[in-house]
Amino acid sequence: MHNTDDSQTFxxxxxxxxxxxxxxxxxxxxxxxxxxxxxxxxxxxATWFASLLRDGFALTVVGANxxxxxxxxTSLSRVLVAQGLPNVxxxxxxxxxxxTSLPVHDDVVPAxxxxxxxxxxxxxxxxxxxxxxxxxxxxxxxxxxFEQLLSVQDAPAWKPARAAYEYxxxxxxxxxxxxxxxxxxxxxxxxxxxxxxxTAFIDRSGASYPDHFDAPDMHVQSLVELAGTIARG
Numbered sequence: 001m002h003n004t005d006d007s008q009t010f011x012x013x014x015x016x017x018x019x020x021x022x023x024x025x026x027x028x029x030x031x032x033x034x035x036x037x038x039x040x041x042x043x044x045x046a047t048w049f050a051s052l053l054r055d056g057f058a059l060t061v062v063g064a065n066x067x068x069x070x071x072x073x074t075s076l077s078r079v080l081v082a083q084g085l086p087n088v089x090x091x092x093x094x095x096x097x098x099x100t101s102l103p104v105h106d107d108v109v110p111a112x113x114x115x116x117x118x119x120x121x122x123x124x125x126x127x128x129x130x131x132x133x134x135x136x137x138x139x140x141x142x143x144x145x146f147e148q149l150l151s152v153q154d155a156p157a158w159k160p161a162r163a164a165y166e167y168x169x170x171x172x173x174x175x176x177x178x179x180x181x182x183x184x185x186x187x188x189x190x191x192x193x194x195x196x197x198x199t200a201f202i203d204r205s206g207a208s209y210p211d212h213f214d215a216p217d218m219h220v221q222s223l224v225e226l227a228g229t230i231a232r233g
Contacts, residue, residue, distance in 0.1 A: 013233045014198055016174050017115060018150075020159075020183035021126035021133045022049075024202060026102040034098035038091035040083045048079050048095075056127060060158040067153065068128040072096070100132055104140045105204070111223035116145040118231040123148040125168045125181075127158045148172065160191025169195070182226065186213040200226050 019025055028049070032042035052075045059066045076095055080088045115122060122145055124133045130151040137143035148171060152158045155167035169176055181192035182200045186209060189199045193214040201209060201216035202223060209219060220226045 013230060014120065014178060014180040016121040016123065016172055016179040017230070018165075018168055018172075018179055018181045018192075018197070019122065019124045020181070020185065020188050021124050021136065022128055024182065024184045025104050025108050025124070025133075026136055027105045028099075028102060030102065031095070031098060034095050038080065038094055039085055040080060040091070044079060044083070048076055051075055051079065053127075056158050057160075060161055065152065065155075065157055068126075068151075069132075072099070072128075100135065101139075102136060104136060104142075105223070107204075107222040107224045109140055109142055111227040112142045112145050114224070114227040114231055118227075120230060121172070121174075122146045123150055123168065123172060125150045125152070125159065125164065127152050129153060160187050160194075162191070162195050165192050165195045165197060169197075180217075180230075182223070186210050189216045190214045202226065 022028070028045070031045035031049070035045045035048075036042040052072050055075055056066055056068070056071055073092060073096060077088055077092050080091050080095075085091050112122065124146060126133050128151065130149040130153070133149045133151070134143060137146060137149070150168050150171060152164050152167075156163035158164060165181065169179060172179070176196035177198070180198040180200055181188065182202060183189055184202045184204065186201065189201050190213040192199050199216040200218040200220060203209070203219060203221055206221075209215065218226060218229065220229070
């Protein structure tokens with residue numbers, strides 16, 4: 001386990017683990033190929049997803065709660081039009097189809113099973129729809145390990161707004177100190193820390209954690225490492 005801040009240590013085993021979905025559970029590396037198949041540069045996949053999050057965050061700041069799928073489709077169409085593709089509608093459908101049928105990372109299934117076996121309550125909290133999360137988990141045989149699949153569509157705002165995490169805590173009937181948010185996004189970690197949740201940053205790529213965000217309680221290289229640490233108490 002890697003601790004990014006000596007002043008922050010995980011004090012007790014969480015009753016509830018709240019998983020982010022996009023990129024934390026789902027493996028989006030194949031999206032580059034989906035873009036390439038449309039005739040667009042494969043690097044455009046990362047650009048599109050970053051612009052989608054940017055627009056969602058901007059709308060959240062001004063008090064809106066945009067529909068993730070609608071915003072994803074609109075932003076995708078815009079970036080594909082800029083590539084001058086001959087059939088943007090077909091290209092958009094191809095990429096959105098790939099996005100809604102992603103696999104999970106290799107560490108997800110064993111980690112989820114280990115946490116469930118250890119008696120940890122598991123839920124998801126996504127800026128995307130609960131249906132996409134359900135499809136992802138069902139395709140990989142682990143939907144039964146989760147008691148709820150939560151989406152900010154039913155909350156007042158997207159993550160990392162406080163209201164999103166407060167909504168999840170309220171739905172699960174736990175106080176912040178008894179819950180842990182697990183994510184690959186530092187902005188998500190920061191938001192959960194602001195409401196008092198414990199946090200775990202999954203660092204599969206070995207990237208450094210940005211200093212301008214609150215540091216996580218746990219900084220691990222895989223979900224399996226996290227699950228082992230939590231299961232041992």
